[in-house]
Amino acid sequence: MEDPRPLIEQLPKGKHAICECGQTKNAPFCDGSHQGTGLRPSIVDVDDTGRTIAWCTCRTSGNMPMCDGSHKKLWKNPPPPKPTT
Numbered sequence: 001m002e003d004p005r006p007l008i009e010q011l012p013k014g015k016h017a018i019c020e021c022g023q024t025k026n027a028p029f030c031d032g033s034h035q036g037t038g039l040r041p042s043i044v045d046v047d048d049t050g051r052t053i054a055w056c057t058c059r060t061s062g063n064m065p066m067c068d069g070s071h072k073k074l075w076k077n078p079p080p081p082k083p084t085t
C-alpha cells in the first residue's frame with residue numbers, strides 16, 4: 001500500500017493545475033498525461049502571497065484535490081503483513 005498521507009506544500013501566488021486523473025508523473029500537478037482519459041485537471045488559484053496546502057494523495061477526499069482527513073481511515077485498517085518466505 002502506498003503511503004496515503006497528504007502532500008504538504010507551500011504554493012506561490014498564481015494558478016496551478018492539479019492532477020485529477022492519477023496519471024501524472026509530477027504529483028500533485030498535471031503534466032498533460034490526462035490526454036485521452038476524458039478527465040481534466042483542477043485549477044487552483046492562489047491569490048495571496050502563497051499558501052500551505054495539504055494535497056490528497058489517497059484519492060478518498062471529499063474535497064479533491066485538497067485533503068479532508070479521509071486518509072486516516074486507511075491507516076485504521078492497514079493491509080496484513082507480507083508473508084515471509
Ligand code: FES
Nearest residue numbers: 019020021030034
Ligand atoms: S495529468 Fe492528470 S489531470 Fe492532467
